[in-house]
Amino acid sequence: MTDTKIAKMTAKDVHVFYGDNHAVKGISLDLHQDEVTALIGPSGCGKSTFLRCLNRMNDTVATCRVEGKITLDNEDIYDPSIDVVQLRARVGMVFQKPNPFPKSIYDNVAYGPRIHGLAQSRTDLDEIVTVSLEKAGLWNEVKDRLDSPGTALSGGQQQRLCIARAIAVNPEVILMDEPCSALDPIATAKVEALIDELKGRYAIAIVTHSMQQAARVSQKTAFFHMGDLVEHGDTTDIFTSPKEERTRDYITGRFG
Amino acid sequence: MSETNKDFKPTDWHSDEMNARIKRRYRKEKTFKAFGLGAVVVAALFLVMLIGKIASDGFFGFFQTSIELDIPFEQSVLGNPREMSPEAFQEQVKRANMLRLIDAAMKEHFPEITNRRERRDLIRMVSTGARGQLRDMILANPTLVGTTKRVSLLASDDIDQLHKGKIDKNEPEANRKVKDKELGWYNKLEEEGRVTLHFHSTFLTHGDSRDPEMAGIWGATVGSALTLVVTLLIAFPIGVLAAIYLEEFAPKNRLTDLIEININNLAAVPSIVFGLLGLAVFLGVMHLPRSAPLVGGLTLALMTLPTIIIASRASIKAVPPSIRDAARGLGASPMQVVFHHVVPLAMPGILTGTIIGMAQALGETAPLLMIGMVAFIVDIPGSVTDAATALPVQIFLWADSPERAFVEKTSAAILVLLTFLIAMNGLAIWLRQKFERHW
Structure with a gap:
């Protein structure tokens, strides 16, 4: 694989341990601006664990230990001088289950900008909320009811609200952990279209169980198996001419 | 696909054995329901009898x-x-x-x-x-x-x-x-x-007296209110902060396990032991005024703390982890996660636990006897350092009096105490509904 562009995030030889369990075994992977990288593989292969290393969400798990080097713009994110709170603002995350706060739609989106002091005035904040909801393709559906609770939206709308909430803090990277697994096909299509639109501005990594989804939304695909990164490269190459036996078996549905 | 040639026998869903089993199951269910209903009826009867007796005596x-x-x-x-x-x-x-x-x-x-x-x-x-x-x-x-x-x-x-x-x-x-x-x-x-x-009206506006016709409940009511205010001010912040720390920040190790076990044990300690502790520490060592709501409140706060901590921890634990993840993923600091999201969502449960603890404290007599709130006090207490008594202690004192007329005063005082309690529970329900949020 030849990378001509400079990588936004780079992982080098990353190992993750949960106590004695070696969950991720020496993974090296780059994430690029303007690109969606799909992480695929059977359950328990370490793809979600790896994803959660990229914004240090694993820090909250007491038994979790991360080795290796992960950089964001050439800065080591596990360096003690890095503020994890700011890191998570720069590397946003969307979760498997839509998890809006039990607050109004407006407050959901405004929460990030508020805690990071991104808006100087109420007008600024209104602007951020509007733009975020527009980018998430939700504005037209909710503009008349910004004060109603975010939890009253449908599942697909909730997930797009979560994406709007992540966008609102102006991140550089967005990590998505199976964002469509709890959604119906129509909502999934909307979120996928949104991901496609967002890739111009952010480096995106998406964990998915759906091979079709990986093929539809990603430019790069990485196949994980048993904590190893088996193969990664351009999505078209992985799906049409995989180099590894295991990759071929997985994408043709022979296991997993 | 099958690895064995053995097959299940075909099930006869209409055999006598099957019918008998179904009948037995329905019978069991009916019996269980009858017992349950019986239990409710018995409990309700006792409650009606108790309240009825007190109300007819106290009227x-x-x-x-x-x-x-x-x-x-x-x-x-x-x-x-x-x-x-x-x-x-x-x-x-x-x-x-x-x-x-x-x-x-x-x-x-x-x-x-x-x-x-x-x-x-x-x-x-x-x-x-x-x-x-x-x-x-x-x-x-x-x-x-x-x-x-x-x-x-x-x-x-x-x-x-x-x-x-x-x-x-x-x-x-x-x-x-x-x-x-x-x-x-x-x-x-x-x-x-x-x-x-x-x-x-003297009964509702005056303090205690040796003469039943001059005795009033107001002194004890004010004493109870002052005591509960002290208890609330001490136990609520300490209890909630301890619960938040233990649940959200404390490392999970031997020491925190030990603390948890001890808090649970403390909840089961007889209340009179807290009275002895209050007597030894607040009166003996710190020389705070005897018979004062301040000391009563402090003692009851010690007694109530475990209840508040346990209830608060349970309701903090019940906040879905996805909410914490969402806030953390946006770059909220641990304290912001807790105070912007976890505590507001846990608030109804925390308040319920607190009110249960306070209701318990309101009805407590034994620890107050130990710190001298059992004295005969005629004046209405004006501050937390004045000598005072409390409603349950007043009931205890009157029940002990030889005059015939104190019998109905005792029951009337119980009615006042119950009214106080119902008011507190009503407040709890109102607060819980006010803070309740659905997700």
């Missing part, structure tokens, strides 16, 4: 018998307000023997009684509190002096009980508190329509 505690007498406000006893300075008049009224006025009124009604001893018994049909009643009347209205006016005076507790029918007139005289002679006087006054029963 008359809010009422008091009075005797109306034509009191001559004699100048010879009280002095003439027109000839003296107001201060001198007040001074004289305060020192005047009001019994002489009552005696004079009684002489009008019962001119035939001249025996000194019988005259004294006659006066005793009126409460000792009647003296204060007359004094206050005269001080409020000095122009009464020189006139005769029909005044409603508190009856003594025995006459009160007689009028309420609590003393059996047919019992032999030797076993009766009201003797035949007094019964005759009472009957005469009664026939003249001078004995009346009316709502007794």
